[in-house]
Amino acid sequence: MKHAKSGIGRPAPARKRRSFFSVHPSRADSFTESVIREMTRLSLAHRAINLAQGFPDFACPPELKAAACAAISADHNQYAITWGSQELRTALAERVMAFNRMEFDPEGEITVTCGSTEAMMASMLALIQPGDEVIVPEPFYENYGPDAQISGAVPRHVPLKKDFSIDEEAMKNAFTKKTRAVILNTPNNPTGKIFTRRELAVIADLCIEHNAVAITDEIYEHIVYDGKKHLSIGSLDGMHDRTITIGSFSKTYSVTGWRVGYALADKAITSRIRKIHDFLTVGAPAPLQQACVAALRLPESYYRDLAAEYDRKRKILYTGLRNAGFACELPEGAYYIFTDISGFGMSDMAFARHLVEKAGVAAVPGSSFYSKGGETRLRFTFSKKDETLVEACRRLEGVELPGKR
Ligand code: PLP
Numbered sequence: 001m002k003h004a005k006s007g008i009g010r011p012a013p014a015r016k017r018r019s020f021f022s023v024h025p026s027r028a029d030s031f032t033e034s035v036i037r038e039m040t041r042l043s044l045a046h047r048a049i050n051l052a053q054g055f056p057d058f059a060c061p062p063e064l065k066a067a068a069c070a071a072i073s074a075d076h077n078q079y080a081i082t083w084g085s086q087e088l089r090t091a092l093a094e095r096v097m098a099f100n101r102m103e104f105d106p107e108g109e110i111t112v113t114c115g116s117t118e119a120m121m122a123s124m125l126a127l128i129q130p131g132d133e134v135i136v137p138e139p140f141y142e143n144y145g146p147d148a149q150i151s152g153a154v155p156r157h158v159p160l161k162k163d164f165s166i167d168e169e170a171m172k173n174a175f176t177k178k179t180r181a182v183i184l185n186t187p188n189n190p191t192g193k194i195f196t197r198r199e200l201a202v203i204a205d206l207c208i209e210h211n212a213v214a215i216t217d218e219i220y221e222h223i224v225y226d227g228k229k230h231l232s233i234g235s236l237d238g239m240h241d242r243t244i245t246i247g248s249f250s251k252t253y254s255v256t257g258w259r260v261g262y263a264l265a266d267k268a269i270t271s272r273i274r275k276i277h278d279f280l281t282v283g284a285p286a287p288l289q290q291a292c293v294a295a296l297r298l299p300e301s302y303y304r305d306l307a308a309e310y311d312r313k314r315k316i317l318y319t320g321l322r323n324a325g326f327a328c329e330l331p332e333g334a335y336y337i338f339t340d341i342s343g344f345g346m347s348d349m350a351f352a353r354h355l356v357e358k359a360g361v362a363a364v365p366g367s368s369f370y371s372k373g374g375e376t377r378l379r380f381t382f383s384k385k386d387e388t389l390v391e392a393c394r395r396l397e398g399v400e401l402p403g404k405r
Helices: 002-006 035-045 062-073 086-099 115-127 144-151 168-174 197-209 267-281 286-296 300-323 348-359 386-398
Strands: 110-113 133-138 154-159 179-185 213-217 243-248 261-264 336-340 377-381
Touching: 035 348, 062 286, 086 110, 086 261, 086 286, 110 115, 110 267, 115 144, 115 179, 115 213, 115 243, 115 261, 115 267, 133 144, 133 168, 144 154, 144 179, 154 168, 168 197, 179 197, 197 213, 261 267, 300 336, 300 386, 348 377, 348 386
Parallel strands: 133 154, 133 179, 179 213, 213 243
Antiparallel strands: 110 261, 243 261, 336 377
């Protein structure tokens, strides 16, 4: 009764309450959920072949599985040192020196992260103050939009030319007093473009002139075709101290679920990245870091075979898409084909849904790679078994497509 008198325990008087979320907006409101991951969910719901999300449906190298199991059995199951195990950082420094022609001190210039996704977020948070500008060539990998929003950056999108090369004039004009960084991705997702030495040199000169940093996502560095060569902007003169090179084990070794990547940068930038990284994730999975050392010990032939395998897959999907009526080009690198669907007379979202429902094949609507536009494009991945690709092509060729010539 005491309670009744004081009002405690009684139902609260009916008062119209506004929900917390309608009153207090958050930075999470400024971007949408990932369209790529959403297409995966739709694909599962329709039992479609998922050519939307870029992950392999084939096994990773057996050496990696054995090394991961051995690391767990040997009790490497507690936190590794926050910025990555010494052995992995040393092995990375050697590999980066041999392949990318860049020298990084494993003690103070390499941070092992939870995939390149975390490396990019930690880099942005380490560099950006709210209101700083970040230049993003467009089309771009969809994560860079939310990365900018979360870190408070103002993105300045610079359209690539029709052939997806850098528009030097537009790039020059995008730099302002507020520019802190340029986000590059080569080989590129979704276009497959590999930036040339000349294109990278133009960007490097602008970074030096405007005291800006290049953040370069190079996770497809080993997936290149037709004798094309990958070049790291960080290896160009004057760029070592103003580049963050981001890499990952996800694509090169077909272990997207392991979540191990890294950021390479000079000491001053690295010490900031490490602080952010520590409080974001503490560290990448310890036993899998051990297994990544085994990955870096694979012979050179592994990388040649990887590129050759993907070359064959690229041609299977390309031929199937052309036969099904899609306009597309063979990509120079990475494992996506960025098609032009304008001939079908349907917008990307509706067309992607139509393909999942009618053909049982999932792809990503082009607009998710643009700040605005992109509705005439659809991206397909060929990071799948040959038989998966052959079946997807059979379905695409067999289905009724709107406006099909
Ligand atoms: N960067 C690019 C360009 C990608 O295409 C992807 C995955 O598709 C990622 C980063 C994510 O990589 P990770 O698995 O290392 O986080």
